[in-house]
Amino acid sequence: MPDNMRTSSAWTFQTKRHTRYGPGVASFALWLSGNSNLHSIANMSFNKAILRAYAAHTPTDLPPHVYFEHSEHTVTVFDKFPKAHFHFLVLPRVQSEGPLNAANLTSLKTLLNSPEVGKKEALALLKRMKKDAEHVRDLVVEEMHNYFGFEWGVNIGFHAVQSMDHLHLHVISDDLTTPGMKTKKHYNSFHPRLGFFLRLDEVLLWFQDGRPGYYFQSMINLDVTSYENKLKEPLVCLHCFKEQKNMPLLRLHLKGHFDNLIKETRVVSDLKRKYEELQTGELRRDDEQEQEQEQDNEHDSGAEKADGPEHEHLPDHQSVEIPRKKQKLYRFREMQTTSALDPDA
Numbered sequence: 001m002p003d004n005m006r007t008s009s010a011w012t013f014q015t016k017r018h019t020r021y022g023p024g025v026a027s028f029a030l031w032l033s034g035n036s037n038l039h040s041i042a043n044m045s046f047n048k049a050i051l052r053a054y055a056a057h058t059p060t061d062l063p064p065h066v067y068f069e070h071s072e073h074t075v076t077v078f079d080k081f082p083k084a085h086f087h088f089l090v091l092p093r094v095q096s097e098g099p100l101n102a103a104n105l106t107s108l109k110t111l112l113n114s115p116e117v118g119k120k121e122a123l124a125l126l127k128r129m130k131k132d133a134e135h136v137r138d139l140v141v142e143e144m145h146n147y148f149g150f151e152w153g154v155n156i157g158f159h160a161v162q163s164m165d166h167l168h169l170h171v172i173s174d175d176l177t178t179p180g181m182k183t184k185k186h187y188n189s190f191h192p193r194l195g196f197f198l199r200l201d202e203v204l205l206w207f208q209d210g211r212p213g214y215y216f217q218s219m220i221n222l223d224v225t226s227y228e229n230k231l232k233e234p235l236v237c238l239h240c241f242k243e244q245k246n247m248p249l250l251r252l253h254l255k256g257h258f259d260n261l262i263k264e265t266r267v268v269s270d271l272k273r274k275y276e277e278l279q280t281g282e283l284r285r286d287d288e289q290e291q292e293q294e295q296d297n298e299h300d301s302g303a304e305k306a307d308g309p310e311h312e313h314l315p316d317h318q319s320v321e322i323p324r325k326k327q328k329l330y331r332f333r334e335m336q337t338t339s340a341l342d343p344d345a
Contacts, residue, residue, distance in 0.1 A: 048163070048164055048165045049164075049165050049166075050164070051077075051089065051091055051164045051165065051166035051168055052094070052102055052105075052106075052165050052166040054066065054075060054077055054091060054166075055075060055091040055092065055093050055094045055102075055105070055166055056093075056094040056102060059075040059093075062075075062077070065078065066078060066080075068088060068136070069136070070093075071132050072093075073092060073093060073125070073128045073129070073132070074090050074091060074092055074093060074128065074129055074132045075090075075091050075093055076088050076089065076090050076091070076132065076136055076171075077089050077091065079170075079172075079180075081180040082178050082180050083172060083176055083178060083180050083181045083186060083190055084172045084173045084174065084175050084176050084177070084178055084181070084190075085173050085175050085177070085178065086140045086143070086144075086154065086171070086172065086173040087170070087171070087172045087173070087178075087180075088136050088140075088170075088171040088172070089168040089169065089170060089171075090129055090132055090133045090136065090168065090169040090171060091166060091167070091168050091169075092105055092125055092128075092129060092167055099114065099116040099117045099118070099121060100117065100121075100125065102166075104116060104117050105166060105167045106165055106166065106167070107162045107165075107166075107167055108158050108160075108162070108167055108198075108203070108222065109220065109221075109222040110167075111125070111167055112220035112222075113220055119207065119216070123204070123207045126200070126203065126204060127204070129169050129200070130156070130200055130201075130204070133156045133169050133171050133200065134156070136171045137154045137156060137171055140154055140171065140173065141154065144173075148262075149265060149269070150261070150262075150265040152173060152174060152175060152258075152261060153173065153174035154171065154172070154173050154174065155170070155171075155172055155173075155174055155190075155192055155197070155199065156169065156170070156171050156199065156200045156201075157169070157170055157192075157197050157198050157199040157200050157202075157203075158170070158197075158198045158200070158203065159189055159196065159197065159198070160195075160196050160197075160198055160222055160227040160230075161196070161222070161224050161227050161228060169200060170190070170197075172190060174192065174238065175254065175258050176190060176238070176254055177251060177254050177255050177258055181247075181251065182247065183247065184231070184232075184235060184247060185231045187235060187247070187250065188230065188231045188232075188233055188235075189231060191233075191236070191238055192238060193238065194230050194233055195227070195230050196227055196230040196231060206219045206220065235247070235250045237250070237253055237254065237257070239254075239257045240257070
């Protein structure tokens with residue numbers, strides 16, 4: 001999809017931070033009352049159907065604390081109760097014509113089991129959602145560097161069993177330390193290794209050619225009971241795999257990991273700065289030595305001319321010979337240029 005087909009109400013996260021919780025519930029209710037279609041859907045089941053309302057409406061009409069950006073095929077919104085520093089939902093937009101209607105987009109299970117949509121169209125939709133979700137992830141990583149000075153993991157995936165009516169893809173950073181992360185169910189639903197959180201790339205592998213037909217059918221069954229049992233697993237840290245007794249201890253433990261990451265980043269940054277200062281000092285000293293050498297050469301050349309004509313016909317290779325100190329400096333500068341161009345150096 002061309003970049004000019006993707007639009008956003010604001011291009012930076014900084015503006016979004018100020019508008020994320022701006023209007024509040026009262027203003028949101030007022031906004032709903034001015035949109036009769038959304039209001040009727042919300043009255044039926046406010047909590048479960050609101051994502052469907054977002055996906056069916058004009059994206060730019062959404063309030064700024066909800067809307068992040070949209071493309072031809074999706075609309076990305078802020079999660080109302082974020083479970084991490086960065087938490088977005090990528091929603092497929094409801095089509096007025098064709099199989100991608102609201103009913104077929106109720107959940108991942110609904111989409112993959114719909115004979116009207118079919119396997120080919122379902123795969124195409126998931127790939128479009130992947131592209132838009134990866135664009136959001138790239139913006140998140142950019143903001144991590146701008147605001148925190150470093151980056152950490154960002155996961156893209158679905159919940160095997162949704163709590164909201166409309167297919168939605170989570171783009172969420174893996175710190176999981178916000179106040180919205182309150183319960184064991186919350187945490188285990190986003191743990192990337194327990195199996196309830198289905199990474200998008202893993203879901204796309206279900207469609208891979210060469211697998212037996214029953215494999216795809218078994219995966220898209222998405223049995224509610226078996227997946228919900230995964231939410232009852234012990235609280236295990238996604239970073240070090242240590243089990244924690246309760247959510248307060250887990251949050252404190254995860255915060256410790258995040259704080260350590262900040263400290264490590266600062267240490268590396270300080271070492272890099274000191275190394276750069278050392279490099280600058282060595283280059284300055286070498287430049288001074290080079291200037292001294294040039295002055296000595298000029299002095300020697302003047303003395304040779306004063307001594308007599310026997311030095312006027314030196315061989316060409318002697319007249320352009322590079323002093324050893326200069327050779328060393330050139331090699332040093334060449335190494336620094338190579339190091340600057342090589343990120344792994």
